[in-house]
Amino acid sequence: MELLRFATAGSVDDGKSTLIGRLLYDTKSILEDQLAAVERTSHARGDEYVNLALLLDGLKAEREQGITIDVAYRYFSTAKRKFIIADTPGHLQYTRNMVTGASTADLALILVDARKGVLEQTRRHAFIASLLRVPHLVLCVNKMDLVDYDQGVFDRIREEFRQFSMKLDVSDLSFIPISALGGDNVVTRSEKMAWYQGPTLLHHLENVHIASDRDLIHLRFPVQGVIRPASAKKFHDYRAYSGQLLGGVMRPGDEVMVMPSGFTTRIKSLELAGKPLKEAFPPMSVNVSLEEELDISRGDMLCRPGNPPTASQDIDAMVCWLSDSTQLNSGSRLAIKHTTRMARAMVKNLHYRLDVNTLHRDEQSSGLKLNEVGRVTLRTTVPLFFDEYRRNRSTGSFILVDEGTNATVGAGMINGPAVDR
Amino acid sequence: MSYELSHLEALEAESIFIIREVAAELDRPVLLFSGGKDSAVMLHLAVKAFWPAPLPFPLMHVDTGHNFPEVIQYRDERVAELGARLIVASVQEAIDAGKVTEEKGPRASRNRLQTQPLLEAIEKNGFNAVFGGARRDEEKARAKERVYSFRDEFGQWDPKNQRPELWALYNGRHRRGEHLRVFPLSNWTELDIWQYIGRENVALPSIYYTHRREVFRRDGMLMAWSPFMSMMPGETVTTETVRFRTVGDMTCTACVPSTASTVEQVIAEVTASRVTERGASRADDKFSETAMEDRKREGYF
Numbered sequence: 240m241e242l243l244r245f246a247t248a249g250s251v252d253d254g255k256s257t258l259i260g261r262l263l264y265d266t267k268s269i270l271e272d273q274l275a276a277v278e279r280t281s282h283a284r285g286d287e288y289v290n291l292a293l294l295l296d297g298l299k300a301e302r303e304q305g306i307t308i309d310v311a312y313r314y315f316s317t318a319k320r321k322f323i324i325a326d327t328p329g330h331l332q333y334t335r336n337m338v339t340g341a342s343t344a345d346l347a348l349i350l351v352d353a354r355k356g357v358l359e360q361t362r363r364h365a366f367i368a369s370l371l372r373v374p375h376l377v378l379c380v381n382k383m384d385l386v387d388y389d390q391g392v393f394d395r396i397r398e399e400f401r402q403f404s405m406k407l408d409v410s411d412l413s414f415i416p417i418s419a420l421g422g423d424n425v426v427t428r429s430e431k432m433a434w435y436q437g438p439t440l441l442h443h444l445e446n447v448h449i450a451s452d453r454d455l456i457h458l459r460f461p462v463q464g465v466i467r468p469a470s471a472k473k474f475h476d477y478r479a480y481s482g483q484l485l486g487g488v489m490r491p492g493d494e495v496m497v498m499p500s501g502f503t504t505r506i507k508s509l510e511l512a513g514k515p516l517k518e519a520f521p522p523m524s525v526n527v528s529l530e531e532e533l534d535i536s537r538g539d540m541l542c543r544p545g546n547p548p549t550a551s552q553d554i555d556a557m558v559c560w561l562s563d564s565t566q567l568n569s570g571s572r573l574a575i576k577h578t579t580r581m582a583r584a585m586v587k588n589l590h591y592r593l594d595v596n597t598l599h600r601d602e603q604s605s606g607l608k609l610n611e612v613g614r615v616t617l618r619t620t621v622p623l624f625f626d627e628y629r630r631n632r633s634t635g636s637f638i639l640v641d642e643g644t645n646a647t648v649g650a651g652m653i654n655g656p657a658v659d660r
Numbered sequence: 661m662s663y664e665l666s667h668l669e670a671l672e673a674e675s676i677f678i679i680r681e682v683a684a685e686l687d688r689p690v691l692l693f694s695g696g697k698d699s700a701v702m703l704h705l706a707v708k709a710f711w712p713a714p715l716p717f718p719l720m721h722v723d724t725g726h727n728f729p730e731v732i733q734y735r736d737e738r739v740a741e742l743g744a745r746l747i748v749a750s751v752q753e754a755i756d757a758g759k760v761t762e763e764k765g766p767r768a769s770r771n772r773l774q775t776q777p778l779l780e781a782i783e784k785n786g787f788n789a790v791f792g793g794a795r796r797d798e799e800k801a802r803a804k805e806r807v808y809s810f811r812d813e814f815g816q817w818d819p820k821n822q823r824p825e826l827w828a829l830y831n832g833r834h835r836r837g838e839h840l841r842v843f844p845l846s847n848w849t850e851l852d853i854w855q856y857i858g859r860e861n862v863a864l865p866s867i868y869y870t871h872r873r874e875v876f877r878r879d880g881m882l883m884a885w886s887p888f889m890s891m892m893p894g895e896t897v898t899t900e901t902v903r904f905r906t907v908g909d910m911t912c913t914a915c916v917p918s919t920a921s922t923v924e925q926v927i928a929e930v931t932a933s934r935v936t937e938r939g940a941s942r943a944d945d946k947f948s949e950t951a952m953e954d955r956k957r958e959g960y961f
Contacts, residue, residue, distance in 0.1 A: 242667040272939030309822060311803040312796045314849050321667040323847055335824060342826040450664050463680045468713040477712055483677045483828075488663070511676075512708035520663045524676040524709075537684055561824050576829050579684070638829045645833035647823045 240316070243449060246325040246340035246373070248364035249350030254381045258350060258419035259313060259326055262441065265426035268315035310340050319445040333360070334367060334595060334610035335561045338650050341371040342636070345449045348377045348440075353386045353416070357399045363595050365400070369407035370557060370612065370652065372632055374452045376404075377413045379440060383432065384418040390434040406598065408629070411447075415440050453521045457626070458487030458495070459548060459634050460541040461578035466526055479510075479526035480535055485578070485633035486626075487543070489527065490518045496544040497535055498624045503544050504531040521633075538580040540624040548624045548634055553587075553657035554617045557628075558607065558639070562648035565641060566606035567613070573649065577623045577637040584639065587657070588616040616657040628652035668856050672705065675844040677828060678807060679709045682789045682842050683716050685832045689789035689842075690747070690782075693719040693738075695731040696907045697864055698793030700738075701853055702845055704862050706791070707742065718745035720790075722778045724770040724909040725752035726888045731907050734865040749774075749781035766890045769912040775960045779815040788839045789832065797849045798938055801953035807846050813837040817956045850905075850937050851930055858923035867904045870921045875900050881914035881940070905930075905937040916940050 249255040263269045281290045313324040325340030327333075341347055347368040351361050361378075368376055378400055386392045393416040404412060415424055416435055423429030426441045438446070463482040468474040489495075489509055496503045507528040509516040519525045527541065542548060560567050567586060575584040592604035592613040607613045628635030639649030665673065682689050691706060693699045706715055721735060739746045751773045754760045759780075760773045782790060796803045806822050808830045823831055832840055845853070857864065874885040876895045883889065885897045888911050902915040903926075920926045933940070952960075 240667045241664060242670045270936045270939065271934045272936055309804055309819065312847065313803065314797045314847070316667075316849075316851070321849075321852075339824045339826055343828075450662075453663070455663055463677070464684045466710060466713050474712040481680050481709070483673060512711040522670065522673050522677075523665065524673040524680070574833070576831065579681075581685075633827065636827045636829065638826055638831060640831055640833055645831070645835065647826070647831045650824070650826045 240319070240321055241449070242321050242323065243346065243444060243447070244323045244325065244344050245346040245348055245444065246327055246337070246344040246368075247348045247350070248327060248337055248340075248368070249381075250358075250360055253350040253352050254419045255326075255350055258379070258381065258417070258425065259324060261419045261422055261425050262324075263313065263315055265422060266315050266317055266441070310336050317441070317445060322444065333363070334559060334612070337364060337367045338371060338559045338561070341368055341373050342632075342650065344371075344373045345452060346375040346377060346444070346447060347373040348379060350379050350381050351396060351400075353380050353382045353392050353396065356396050357403065359596050361400070362403055365404060365407060365409070366595055366598065369404075369409050370559075372408070372629060372652075374449070375411045375413075375447050376409050377415060377440070377443060380414065380416045381419050383416045383423060383429075384421050388416075388418075388423075388429070388431040390432070393435070413437070413443060415443065454486040454631050455488055455520060456486070457546055457548075457631070458489060458493075458541065458543045459485040459626070459631065460487075460489065460495075460527065461485065461580070461624075461634075462535055462537055462539045462541070463579050464537050465535070477528075478532065479528045480541070481524070481526055482541075482579070483524045484519055484521045486521060486631050488518055488520045489525075494544055495529070495541045496547060497533055498540045498542060498547060498550060499622060500534065500539075502531075502533050504529045504533060506530075538578075540578065542624075548626050549656050550622045550624050551656040552619045552622050554584075554619065554623065554625070555654040555657040556615055556617060556637070556651045557593075557612060557654065558615050558652075559612045559650045560607035560609060560648065561650060562641065562646060563609040564644075565648060566608055567615070567639075567649060568606040572642070574640040574642050575617070575619060575623075575637050575651075576640065577625065578634060580621070580623060582623065583620045583642075584617045585619075586615050587618050590614040590616070614654070617651075625653050627655050668852065668859060671848055671852060672708075672856070674828075674847065675702075675705045676709045678830070678842065678844040679706050679791070681830055682791070682832065682840075683710070686789040686840070688785070688787050689717040689791065690720045690785065690787045691715075691717055691791040692793065693721055693735065693746075694793075694907070695721070695735040695738075695865055696793065697853055697857065697868060698795065698845055698848075700862055700864055701848075701856055702791060702793045703738065703742075704860060705844060715742065715744055717791075718747055720747040720749060720781060720787075722749045722774045722781075723751060724774060725750065726770055726886070726910045728865070728867055728884075728904075728907060728910055728913075730867045731865045734863070738863075747781060747785065749777040751777055753777070754780070766892045768890075769909055771909045771912050772955060772960075774909075775815070775955065775958050778960075782815065782839055783837075788834060789842055790839060791842050791844065793845055794843050795848050795850070795853075796843075796846050798936075799952045801956060805843065805846070805956075807843055808832060809841040809843065810834065811839050811841055815839070816958065817841075819953070819957075851927070854923060854927050854930055858927065865907065867907065867915075869926070870901055870903050870919050872899055873902050873915065874898070875902060875915065882916065883914050884910060886910045905940055914940065
């Protein structure tokens with residue numbers, strides 16, 4: 240069984256909670272005691288119907304205010320797949336939350352209210368999904384029951400969104416007309432929309448092809464640590480590098496190059512917990528033993544000779560600013576975490592702030608505030624070994640950390656080495 | 661050759677990555693080990709993560725003093741087998757020292773009292789990363805928790821002020837006195853845990869499988885009778901065929917009727933169950949709508 244991670248986006252009134260509640264309910268993932276608790280609370284609050292959103296809003300403050308404060312993760316599975324939903328709140332601190340949810344998602348699900356059509360925030364959500372390179376995008380046109388299941392409404396919204404999405408970098412886009420409240424086309428096919436020939440939402444989630452979203456060509460193995468049993472007589476000569484593969488395939492006997500030293504050697508063996516592996520591929524966590532004893536430590540990277548990542552201290556990147564108390568400015572100094580490397584970074588240049596609603600570039604911008612996205616040049620204290628984010632989401636991403644508060648304040652996606660150094 | 665991982669392999673790879681990240685970036689980690697199935701799986705993953713090197717951190721058990729003997733026996737066997745170091749944070753000692761006050765009455769439980777000895781042991785040993793086996797599917801407040809959950813100098817969780825967690829880039833930075841709770845099993849469900857126990861042959865305390873036990877009914881649950889329990893009028897003890905879905909303090913952990921004696925049978929039972937594991941077996945969660953959130957805010961795991 241395969242694992243699919245998806246993020247949901249949409250504003251409060253688009254019926255996001257209802258849709259997730261419906262997916263969980265119709266796949267029998269809500270159990271009796273959870274439902275009873277929701278019924279009890281709905282009743283106590285005087286709600287007219289069993290409010291499935293209560294199932295999702297787990298915190299006291301969320302229930303008091305009837306809003307979703309932060310990303311929550313939900314789980315359900317069918318016979319075909321296990322699903323992890325990053326349930327991102329629509330209206331509060333939206334960009335930050337959606338960036339968080341989308342960073343690990345294989346698929347983004349954007350809800351549109353059939354009565355309202357494509358709104359500014361639909362475009363914003365789609366843009367963020369494309370910025371974060373979520374490989375698959377599904378636009379769910381919800382509340383079809385309120386437009387008499389009219390095909391014309393669906394077609395108009397689909398056409399409008401398709402026009403807009405041509406400006407974005409979206410490789411796989413699907414459209415599904417649904418009614419989350421009635422359950423139409425969510426898990427079961429709707430008889431009321433016989434004109435729709437495509438899959439139900441669940442069928443799409445179960446079958447969308449995600450295996451080829453990973454890069455199996457360019458070997459990228461950031462070293463997490465060195466495993467060297469100190470005293471065990473039995474493992475006297477054991478020395479391996481631990482890590483998780485972020486790209487490529489490794490086999491014993493393969494020639495590898497170590498960054499930053501540039502030394503080359505061969506893979507002696509691959510294993511995990513004593514179990515030898517014939518090959519390893521993303522996202523496996525393994526131990527790698529090499530033929531020669533080289534000086535390799537955490538933060539170094541194994542790759543194939545002739546196919547290394549870019550090594551540079553000058554980086555051109557898109558950054559989403561996550562902090563509500565500070566700004567990103569030219570000259571800001573921050574800690575940076577990229578793969579298993581920690582370093583310090585200075586913002587050499589803020590080229591522009593991107594308006595996530597209009598995609599307009601504001602080149603006069605003096606700084607990025609909470610939820611703002613911009614293009615920057617960074618100079619780091621040590622070289623990072625990276626790929627363009629569009630080619631590898633793991634070796635192309637980084638976070639920025641405020642050295643005073645230790646808060647995670649920025650999410651970065653690398654465009655490439657900076658040319659304006 | 662297909663380059664697809666099963667969901668269990670993907671979850672395992674992610675958890676091992678997290679455990680290795682913590683050990684690399686934080687100098688004083690500790691792994692909470694209660695002897696329950698989740699901490700048993702977490703320990704199994706930790707052993708795999710560093711094998712053949714020994715575990716680079718000690719284990720800690722927050723001992724309420726009201727334990728199932730089978731669980732303590734299992735705990736000690738695992739510790740001996742691994743040659744690990746075990747730290748015991750004792751609720752009884754905290755009571756004896758007058759640091760916490762024992763609840764009274766038939767529903768008294770030491771569950772809530774665990775927070776204080778836990779925080780004290782973290783402080784005393786200078787731990788800055790504390791692995792816990794909590795899963796997001798367990799409870800609605802836990803669904804909101806980060807993998808690296810930042811705790812201030814009081815051990816408090818502030819759900820409104822959590823660090824955004826992006827990609828697999830975890831931020832373990834903290835000031836002295838603060839620490840991180842780390843949950844490598846965040847993305848696992850109860851069923852995943854059991855499937856993995858089956859796949860990896862993870863040993864568990866015997867009470868996870870069917871056995872005969874003296875029990876009584878309270879609040880719709882089957883509570884295990886023990887000398888720590890006082891009965892209320894109308895409650896009678898009977899002997900039934902049961903097993904446990906979770907193990908914790910004896911006074912607040914209930915069992916379920918079951919004849920499942922193998923992992924396969926347990927998986928079949930869990931798959932068919934219409935009640936969550938905490939709904940079926942945790943009296944402490946029923947204390948209020950937000951019982952778990954309240955405890956977590958105070959510094960509970």
